Amino acid sequence: MKHLLAVAALVLAATPLSAAEPIEGRWVTAEKDAIVQISDCGRSICGRIAKFLVTPPQGADQRDINNRDAAKRSRKLLDMAILTGFTEDEDSWRGEIYDPNNGKTYRSIVRRRGPDRLEVKGCIGPFCQTQVWQRAR
Template structure:
């Protein structure tokens, strides 16, 4: 009986060890084209969390490649360039999701964000206020 219990526990531990990676979020790092196809955001490590920065404009902004963050409600931040600006910040793995914040430079607003990989070439990006979310699909370039 003791051998059977030991074998059962060992088997359960092996199954549990295999199941843990399935709960981990798929990596989201790399280059992603926004749903509007106006920019590429590069996602990668930023210190202790993950962030995403505008790395290329696919459509030239109204004020050209040196477009500033003119819609930011904080007047002291309106002179910073959009190129290189972190639009995804504080992303942390949470099961099969990534949670953090997303900044919309067109509206000058920051929202709670939930991100999930939807295959090798698709990223589901949500911006939320309370229980209400808007979802976009970003793709590999």
Template sequence: MKKRIFASLAAVAAMAALASPALAADPISGRWVTQDKDAVITIGNCGSSVCGKISKFLETPPQGADQRDVNNPRKSLRSRKLMGLPVLTNLRQDGEVWRGDIYDPKSGKTYESIVERTSANRLSVKGCARVIVKVCQEQTWTR
């Protein structure tokens, strides 16, 4: 009897161990509307990390739907389209948060990013710059 209980507990533990990585693998994936409600960012796997790409404009950019990355400081990147552009890159899970980089096409600047799922339908997205101390600006994105 004890062997059967132990075997059952071992089987449950094994299933839980296998299920945990699947549940924790990508809790921020999906389609998210930016705080300004101007775009939809689709977050998902991009090779060995997670990224977020502009997948839809909710507000047409100044130069139309074919808007280019004109504010990029690297001249060679200014001709790429904003649609499909990765704005969240190199995201890796660090406990309850995801850390990586966030690119702001409006300013052409890249910041350190911290992304945290605060509820089933909300993400806290922070962009942080180091001047003397770390200064962060936070937005809330919704499903």
């Protein structure tokens, strides 16, 4: 019996106390202009633009016209990954976020803040901007 309790204690000690809450699901951006579908993308988590809530200037066929890479300017925004390479890091998820409005990619940290809120940070160096996305209904 003592051996069994010792094994159980070791298992509990090896379990991280502050594991990140899952971020998968459909989320409305802070600007309320799109729904982003966050899901498994192989070895990491990614988020794709699933639906426009505000029609872009070129309509549903809007292209990535602000991308710094001219070769990528013809790709459609709808279904494009804007969150890429997210992996769990203690109580959060770390990866990159792409802003199609300015064509820039930022280091990003994402955390669940309750069942219906997602905190999304985009960072340049030590400076971060935080948005709160709501779960899509």
